[in-house]
């Protein structure tokens with residue numbers, strides 16, 4: 001955006017309150033209504049689904065559950081709500097693997113492709129629904145043979161290979177809960193998660209391919225297994241053929257045990273509220289929380305959101321969620337949602353820069369991907385690398401783009417829309433959490449006029465409100481994002497710790513779910529996520545969101561990515577320190593720093609002008625791509641760094657420390 005188009009600066013008053021929880025400064029005025037072309041075939045184009053759900057959200061979800069899912073027995077009660085404990089579709093029985101596989105095969109879709117899988121070295125596999133069903137039944141019998149029964153837990157520690165969804169679905173088929181541990185996590189993380197869940201079996205692989213190298217998983221698992229008394233058997237998929245040790249009687253090669261496995265396995269009739277899986281959220285300080293998701297409500301909401309948020313046309317779409325299955329995004333939108341809806345997906349093992357920085361775009365061209373779902377961190381990385389990579393490929397098959405995981409800065413949104421979507425694909429920014437299980441706040445692409453950087457509105461059947469410190473509703477302006485009624489895919493608790501569940505999510509505001517995000521509502525009622533409230537800065541008594549300052553920086557044409565923190569300051573309480581990564585071909589200089597500081601002041605106000613700009617080639621991120629502002633605060637305040645084990649690349653911090661000590665600061 002040229003400077004001339006900028007709103008005329010600094011309105012530092014908040015319309016909602018004189019002392020708001022978080023102030024709202026950033027103004028983004030571009031709007032993108034759904035095109036006529038998109039609306040023509042869209043599943044939802046008007047308001048009626050919202051109206052229907054608003055009238056009776058329980059009835060609405062019950063209709064979705066009947067429409068999208070096959071049940072053995074229908075429920076007696078849609079919802080039992082004993083705050084904060086919910087039970088959905090009480091008395092209903094179903095099987096998740098049956099819903100994801102058998103029913104599609106029975107409907108004649110056996111030959112339909114479930115996954116086009118692409119290994120990082122370039123090897124590929126095409127897996128149909130019938131083949132997936134065969135493999136899952138066999139592996140279900142393998143697990144049974146190892147003594148796994150209904151109600152047990154199975155740990156899974158794998159790279160992005162087809163045996164990962166096979167293992168998950170095999171668990172659901174026999175009524176065991178899985179606990180997938182992201183393959184990038186350490187032995188210690190794996191050990192703690194196995195022990196918390198008391199898993200009986202571990203499914204792993206020798207290794208996986210990542211950025212041209214083998215990440216050895218089995219050797220890491222072996223370290224964990226030295227101290228996991230509940231594990232009786234380990235199944236190892238051979239992927240990379242690195243040297244591994246196999247313990248006699250305990251460890252088994254997948255290909256060996258599958259050879260003789262019986263090919264049929266009847267799905268268990270599970271209760272709607274039986275545990276489907278545990279997924280641990282990785283706290284850096286506290287013990288990880290085993291987030292519990294159950295069966296009927298979860299499957300209903302993931303199928304619903306996958307269908308309507310992505311406007312899924314299962315006969316023609318080729319859908320690609322580029323997350324790792326080790327995160328909730330992969331659970332809900334690579335495995336359960338797409339398979340429940342009979343979609344054809346792409347699954348990719350490796351990183352976007354292997355062998356070159358156009359790998360994703362070559363995958364989109366090769367498979368004719370129509371829907372791409374990824375994270376802002378990836379988009380900003382692609383901005384940094386430059387447009388020559390996407391431009392080298394024909395991506396005209398794309399018709400819809402999605403974003404998840406962090407607030408997407410308006411400029412990154414527009415870059416995604418223009419350079420990946422060719423200016424014709426709606427971008428759906430989807431807000432949700434491991435705890436919510438499924439998308440909660442998002443546009444419906446045929447119905448919602450988009451604003452770049454806004455997740456827009458709660459989906460039909462979901463109710464969200466922004467509140468201030470006193471739990472009073474905010475209608476325009478910033479505050480805390482809360483959810484005010486139960487939803488089908490909501491977490492049922494923290495494994496083994498109901499009190500911690502209540503304390504963590506339900507104690508800050510009475511009767512409301514709050515999990516740490518700030519948000520603002522604009523004059524049109526659009527929701528804008530403002531990041532974690534722990535990150536909110538206090539500058540001369542103004543509570544400024546890091547997200548807004550970052551968005552103002554990314555708004556400058558030279559900037560690809562920015563992370564902003566508040567560091568202690570004698571005059572202003574906190575001063576804004578900005579770490580900035582420039583786009584390819586742009587030079588860092590003191591003048592550029594000054595220009596950026598001014599840009600922020602013009603864009604959102606003098607109060608938000610960074611005191612210091614530190615240019616850096618990279619930012620410290622968690623392995624799921626979230627910027628670790630806590631570390632940047634430590635650097636800015638000259639403290640020793642705390643725990644850095646969750647960092648994706650620890651060397652980034654050393655580089656930033658060096659830059660921080662040599663960057664000029666405004667007097």
Ligand code: PRX
Nearest residue numbers: 404405406407429430431432433434517529
């Ligand atoms: O802060 C929000 C951010 O990610 C958090 C949830 O992280 P996790 O449990 O790892 O799940 C990520 C995938 C669902 C949220 O509390 N977040 C997620 N999506 C968005 C977001 N922040 C802003 N906009 C989003 N679309």
